[in-house]
Amino acid sequence: MIYADNAATTQMSGAAINAMTACMRDTWGNPSSLYGLGQRAREALEDARERIAACIGASSKEITFTSGGSEADNQAIRSAALLGSRKGKRHIISTAFEHHAVLHTLKKLEGEGFEVELLPVGELGTVTADQVAEAIREDTALVTIMYANNEIGSVLPVPEIGAVCRERRVIFHTDAVQAAGHLPIDVKVQNIDLLSLSAHKFHGPKGIGVLYARQGIPLSNLIEGGAQERGKRAGTENVPAIVGMAAALEESCGHLEENAIRVSALRDLLIGGLSQIPHSALNGDPVNRLPGNVNFCFEGIEGESLLLLLDDRGICASSGSACTSGSLDPSHVLLAIGRPHEVAHGSLRLSLCEQNTEADVDAILKAVPEIVGYLRNMSPLWKDKAGRKKKFVL
Numbered sequence: 001m002i003y004a005d006n007a008a009t010t011q012m013s014g015a016a017i018n019a020m021t022a023c024m025r026d027t028w029g030n031p032s033s034l035y036g037l038g039q040r041a042r043e044a045l046e047d048a049r050e051r052i053a054a055c056i057g058a059s060s061k062e063i064t065f066t067s068g069g070s071e072a073d074n075q076a077i078r079s080a081a082l083l084g085s086r087k088g089k090r091h092i093i094s095t096a097f098e099h100h101a102v103l104h105t106l107k108k109l110e111g112e113g114f115e116v117e118l119l120p121v122g123e124l125g126t127v128t129a130d131q132v133a134e135a136i137r138e139d140t141a142l143v144t145i146m147y148a149n150n151e152i153g154s155v156l157p158v159p160e161i162g163a164v165c166r167e168r169r170v171i172f173h174t175d176a177v178q179a180a181g182h183l184p185i186d187v188k189v190q191n192i193d194l195l196s197l198s199a200h201k202f203h204g205p206k207g208i209g210v211l212y213a214r215q216g217i218p219l220s221n222l223i224e225g226g227a228q229e230r231g232k233r234a235g236t237e238n239v240p241a242i243v244g245m246a247a248a249l250e251e252s253c254g255h256l257e258e259n260a261i262r263v264s265a266l267r268d269l270l271i272g273g274l275s276q277i278p279h280s281a282l283n284g285d286p287v288n289r290l291p292g293n294v295n296f297c298f299e300g301i302e303g304e305s306l307l308l309l310l311d312d313r314g315i316c317a318s319s320g321s322a323c324t325s326g327s328l329d330p331s332h333v334l335l336a337i338g339r340p341h342e343v344a345h346g347s348l349r350l351s352l353c354e355q356n357t358e359a360d361v362d363a364i365l366k367a368v369p370e371i372v373g374y375l376r377n378m379s380p381l382w383k384d385k386a387g388r389k390k391k392f393v394l
Helices: 014-026 036-055 069-085 100-111 130-137 158-167 237-256 256-274 304-311 332-336 357-379 381-388
Strands: 063-066 093-096 113-119 142-146 172-175 196-197 210-214 281-282 293-298 347-351
Touching: 014 237, 036 063, 036 237, 063 069, 069 093, 069 100, 069 142, 069 172, 069 196, 069 210, 093 100, 113 130, 130 256, 158 172, 196 237, 237 256, 256 293, 256 357, 304 347, 304 357, 304 381, 357 381
Parallel strands: 093 113, 093 142, 142 172, 172 196
Antiparallel strands: 063 210, 196 210, 281 293, 293 347
């Protein structure tokens, strides 16, 4: 099997598994309990908090554990919105191709009287700091812009956007779920006020994540109950998962540069090979993109058929976000960068990691052109285009 869907989830690392196993065996107490077993769990919890904070340039007091990136996005955005509304600020800036955890939260806030402005991302899938600066108003409560896009891999100018927001005294949140463990992050240097990450995107366990909130920014509770996480996230902490996340993030950040060089080389080989397929197009910024992300549109095919036939050959891939894989609608990300519906339906996302090899790339480059050709030969629409009865889009 060739696994090329690391943007959806990653295989857990040995370091994460070992850390979790040891914790479940030896440190399984409730960290809120006062006796020794509970306090040892508390020590493991706080040690993991400090290690995670160090990986992103934060203080441990600024780290809140969540169930993952979606919860962290929801809490960050709602907290900033509530804080702004208390000051008469109800304008929020974001982009048209955010993850649905962000977009759906913003949609709900619109129903509660907030004004949401979604910046266009252009054909490369990015926004500039100047766009953000022009959009900020006196009543802007929040700017929430992702660090890197989960579908097309474009890396946005987060430090520059953060600098603009800090100068204008507007809270800046970034969904860094795809970036953490793959790109260097320093929340202080990059002027990030709120940041979301999820462990299973960097070889940690599923169901655990982090919300970083700069000291001085109060969080609003999504979950009421106990006093865990300084009263901001009720529920007994999942200490084994948290410890596993810390081990995975430390390992990823410790090898970040060498992994990025190696994976980027594989990515570029894959992009170069797939670009040879007629009437295809790379989606996203060709330069400022995640090390392992390859996203293509192939005219004249359906992405779902391509995925199923790749699976028959033992290749795991996707056509976009794993969170919307059951939807028949074309990707909102591809529509946001200007791909027409017809072409957006024929997309393929391949996301690599340091575990992939050149042999994997060679196998993918053999399979994809053959499958695309097979599907096109079956398509009446493609035959019309090849016969010049209809025009090509790509």
